[in-house]
Amino acid sequence: xxxxxxxxxxxxxxxxxxxxxxxxxxxxxxxxxxxxxxxxxxxxxxxxxxxxxxxxxxxxxxxxxxxxxxxxxxxxxxxxxxxxxxxxxxxxxxxxxxxxxxxxxxxxxxxxxxxxxxxxxxxxxxxxxxxxxxxxxxxxxxxxxxxxxxxxxxxxxxxxxxxxxxxxxxxxxxxxxxxxxxxxxxxxxxxxxxxxxxxxxxxxxxxxxxxxxxxxxxxxxxxxxxxxxxxxxxxxxxxxxxxxxxxxxxxxxxxxxxxxxxxxxxxxxx
Amino acid sequence: xxxxxxxxxxxxxxxxxxxxxxxxxxxxxxxxxxxxxxxxxxxxxxxxxxxxxxxxxxxxxxxxxxxxxxxxxxxxxxxxxxxxxxxxxxxxxxxxxxxxxxxxxxxxxxxxxxxxxxxxxxxxxxxxxxxxxxxxxxxxxxxxxxxxxxxxxxxxxxxxxxxxxxxxxxxxxxxxxxxxxxxxxxxxxxxxxxxxxxxxxxxxxxxxxxxxxxxxxxxxxxxxxxxxxxxxxxxxxxxxxxxxxxxxxxxxxxxxxxxxxxxxxxxxxxxxxxxxxxxxxxxxxxxxxxxxxxxxxxxxxxxxxxxxxxxxxxxxxxxxxxxxxxxxxxxxxxxxxxxxxxxxxxxxxxxxxxxxxxxxxxxxxxxxxxxxxxxxxxxxxxxxxxxxxxxxxxxxxxxxxxxxxxxxxxxxxxxxxxxxxxxxxx
Numbered sequence: 001x002x003x004x005x006x007x008x009x010x011x012x013x014x015x016x017x018x019x020x021x022x023x024x025x026x027x028x029x030x031x032x033x034x035x036x037x038x039x040x041x042x043x044x045x046x047x048x049x050x051x052x053x054x055x056x057x058x059x060x061x062x063x064x065x066x067x068x069x070x071x072x073x074x075x076x077x078x079x080x081x082x083x084x085x086x087x088x089x090x091x092x093x094x095x096x097x098x099x100x101x102x103x104x105x106x107x108x109x110x111x112x113x114x115x116x117x118x119x120x121x122x123x124x125x126x127x128x129x130x131x132x133x134x135x136x137x138x139x140x141x142x143x144x145x146x147x148x149x150x151x152x153x154x155x156x157x158x159x160x161x162x163x164x165x166x167x168x169x170x171x172x173x174x175x176x177x178x179x180x181x182x183x184x185x186x187x188x189x190x191x192x193x194x195x196x197x198x199x200x201x202x203x204x205x206x207x208x209x210x211x212x213x214x215x216x217x218x219x220x221x222x223x224x225x226x227x228x229x230x231x232x233x234x235x236x237x238x239x240x241x242x243x244x245x246x247x248x249x250x251x252x253x254x255x256x257x258x259x260x261x262x263x264x265x266x267x268x269x270x
Numbered sequence: 271x272x273x274x275x276x277x278x279x280x281x282x283x284x285x286x287x288x289x290x291x292x293x294x295x296x297x298x299x300x301x302x303x304x305x306x307x308x309x310x311x312x313x314x315x316x317x318x319x320x321x322x323x324x325x326x327x328x329x330x331x332x333x334x335x336x337x338x339x340x341x342x343x344x345x346x347x348x349x350x351x352x353x354x355x356x357x358x359x360x361x362x363x364x365x366x367x368x369x370x371x372x373x374x375x376x377x378x379x380x381x382x383x384x385x386x387x388x389x390x391x392x393x394x395x396x397x398x399x400x401x402x403x404x405x406x407x408x409x410x411x412x413x414x415x416x417x418x419x420x421x422x423x424x425x426x427x428x429x430x431x432x433x434x435x436x437x438x439x440x441x442x443x444x445x446x447x448x449x450x451x452x453x454x455x456x457x458x459x460x461x462x463x464x465x466x467x468x469x470x471x472x473x474x475x476x477x478x479x480x481x482x483x484x485x486x487x488x489x490x491x492x493x494x495x496x497x498x499x500x501x502x503x504x505x506x507x508x509x510x511x512x513x514x515x516x517x518x519x520x521x522x523x524x525x526x527x528x529x530x531x532x533x534x535x536x537x538x539x540x541x542x543x544x545x546x547x548x549x550x551x552x553x554x555x556x557x558x559x560x561x562x563x564x565x566x567x568x569x570x571x572x573x574x575x576x577x578x579x580x581x582x583x584x585x586x587x588x589x590x591x592x593x594x595x596x597x598x599x600x601x602x603x604x605x606x607x608x609x610x611x612x613x614x615x616x617x618x619x620x621x622x623x624x625x626x627x628x629x630x631x632x633x634x635x636x637x638x639x640x641x642x643x644x645x646x647x648x649x650x651x652x653x654x655x656x657x658x659x660x661x662x663x664x665x666x667x668x669x670x671x672x673x674x675x676x677x678x679x680x681x682x683x684x685x686x687x688x689x690x691x692x693x694x695x696x
Contacts, residue, residue: 025527025528025530025537025538025539026536026537026538028538028539028542028560030542030543030544030545030548031544031545031548031551032548032552033551035552035553049552049553049555049559050544050548050549050552050555051321051354051542051544051555051559051560051561052559052560053536053538053560055536069548071527071539071542071543072527073526073527074523074524074525074526074527074528075527091526093526093527093528093529093530093539094309094310094311094524094526094527094528094529094530095308095309095310095521095524095525095526095529096310097306097307097310097312097653100305100306100307100308100309100310101306104302104305104306138369139337139338139370140368140369140370141369239369
């Protein structure tokens with residue numbers, strides 16, 4: 001028993017002693033702005049670049065206008081002309097069992113907990129909730145034939161406040177035509193590729209738009225069908241022409257009860 | 271009598287390994303041990319450092335908080351990384367159900383040529399929530415990259431699927447994931463398994479590892495074989511949960527930096543994480559530098575990504591869970607128990623000692639002393655054993671002591687009641 005105890009005690013002492021020592025590591029350049037202005041000076045001078053290694057004792061030299069970040073011993077050290085030249089100190093990196101045990105003990109006692117140091121707020125919402133949802137709009141492309149107005153279908157509970165052409169900050173007039181449907185005045189928008197920002201309740205949703213005088217052949221494949229069904233086929237197939245299908249169905253509404261019924265069915269029930 | 275009670279308790283614990291009480295105690299024990307060894311030389315030692323390119327909060331904000339990580343930006347990052355010649359790039363984004371992948375296809379076009387890049391590229395394949403008809407396995411989602419990946423031996427799909435426990439903590443991995451494709455069983459390797467196999471140049475037929483009779487989509491696939499990496503190392507696919515436990519060597523934000531790993535003649539941190547915006551802003555990445563032959567993981571770490579997970583060592587992005595899994599599978603034999611004979615010997619010893627303590631002390635004092643004794647004596651040995659991938663279960667003996675304490679107190683209460691009636695209990 002005594003012998004077994006001394007083996008265990010030896011194991012304990014060896015464990016604690018051996019893990020108390022961490023090892024030196026090098027620094028790594030993790031960001032550099034204008035690498036021509038940043039050099040590393042050690043046994044020989046070399047230009048700084050992303051992933052370049054810097055040894056303890058070496059210097060980072062930054063000329064005015066330059067900037068570099070060195071990741072070293074768990075810290076990001078920003079070096080600019082103001083604190084240049086920066087000499088990398090010699091520090092141990094990594095953790096020890098004793099340190100981890102202390103961290104654990106302190107966290108159990110409530111003195112510290114890395115998890116709690118950073119205030120984290122978690123939104124109990126799926127993506128898109130509390131913001132506008134647009135329907136029948138593709139995130140990566142929408143082909144639309146030029147016309148005076150474009151209708152967009154959205155949540156009936158939201159009111160579209162503005163539609164802005166991205167990049168050009170051109171505001172397009174928008175009017176609600178019925179709950180969940182808004183008409184955007186497109187007369188001032190020439191043919192071209194745009195990103196439209198549709199905004200409601202201080203949140204904007206953007207989608208790309210290819211605004212064309214004449215649509216290409218892909219949208220003509222269903223032209224032999226009655227207009228309501230041709231529009232429905234475009235919507236059903238999704239992809240790039242579903243928004244065009246919505247416009248066609250909207251246009252057919254005035255002369256077709258079928259189109260009216262189909263359009264009403266397409267609006268999501270909330 | 272005391273010894274017999276101890277033996278009975280330990281026997282019951284061993285015979286009921288899946289009882290919630292035993293599992294919870296074991297999880298707590300292993301979690302605690304994981305937390306102690308993480309980022310120390312007792313954790314799995316990475317055979318090489320891992321470089322991470324993170325779409326972090328700063329990058330996400332700078333890119334205008336995009337709904338989906340833009341494919342052109344990811345393509346730009348991959349293009350730059352390929353210049354530096356890493357051995358593997360793990361791209362931790364879901365590219366299913368997307369139609370904006372043209373920039374990515376362009377950057378991967380050289381993989382269809384004769385002098386394709388040497389770098390192995392691993393993409394993530396996720397599964398649909400909907401089960402196909404007559405299947406208990408979901409289908410893998412299709413991607414616009416499917417044909418391209420199928421056309422090159424250096425482009426791969428892997429499944430980034432993990433099994434969170436009931437408390438939401440990720441502790442275990444799945445090494446091979448089954449899905450259903452047109453009524454047939456489809457297998458994909460996990461990221462960690464594929465990465466380690468590629469590092470060792472192993473081309474393993476996953477279907478050959480299926481247990482007998484495992485076909486079709488009507489049952490979850492079970493595996494019986496092992497993947498032999500070299501003469502000394504093999505990965506067991508069967509076995510209990512313990513074998514599939516992830517030992518987290520890389521914590522999310524170590525205060526003093528990551529443990530150094532020898533790489534290209536210098537001691538590099540085990541993980542070097544860069545912001546994606548800094549990589550995109552870099553002029554070029556030098557060839558023949560640190561990334562030459564390295565492992566790079568590109569992923570998202572911002573909170574909106576929905577890819578932040580709880581682990582025994584804290585919350586971390588999914589890409590760091592992948593890094594930990596690769597490191598654990600590379601640097602350590604899978605966790606296993608010591609030989610049964612050793613377990614029996616140690617437990618018998620503990621039973622005798624604790625029984626003796628319960629004879630000479632009050633139950634409270636005996637519980638305290640035996641629990642402290644087990645912690646002081648067995649924990650250091652557990653640490654030493656754990657670094658070799660062996661788990662000396664100190665949690666079970668402590669649970670046995672607690673149960674025994676309850677038993678002794680109940681016995682005393684019963685004796686008093688027999689002596690003095692109900693008043694004896696008051």
